Amino acid sequence: MAHSAITAGSPFPSILVKGLDGTDVDLRNISDDADWKMVVVYRGKHCPLCTKYLNLLETYKERITANGVEIVAVSADSKAQLETHLADLEISFPIYYGLSIEQMQALGLYISNPRSEKETDHVFAEPGLFVINEKGQVQVLNISNGPLARPEIDVLAGGLEFIKAPENDYPIRGTYS
Structure with a gap:
């Protein structure tokens, strides 16, 4: 399968997922x-x-939120799986479910099959992180093919503080073509 990642500076696509109350949410x-x-x-x-x-x-x-950055999380899990998962989560930011294969592909995420039915009952996205700026563009992104490689949150928080400081005039990086 060819892998095509979303590019830095591109508009973040419309991705409709479900909230726990059943409402549609556009990420x-x-x-x-x-x-x-x-x-x-x-x-x-x-x-x-x-x-x-x-x-x-x-x-x-x-x-992170003091710096004007809203945080949300999403997976391909079902509502029942998310509700069960909440017992292990100690979070106060919104979390959504129902990410489809087509949406995973639109985001350029790596997609995996479960190793067995004990793991899960559906294909799932490997980790991804997208920071969307005030213009709706992808300012920062990280896409991994496994759970072991993710941005360090303390570095990410400090980096966002630097990027958003007007005096730094920091552009979207990685846009050379």
């Missing part, structure tokens, strides 16, 4: 409380490293 929409948005794609309930990463992200939430 590209930024709330009125922020001017940027961080979308964290995680593998699902079956992944203990994802649970650990999301819980660690919560410890940085105040610092």
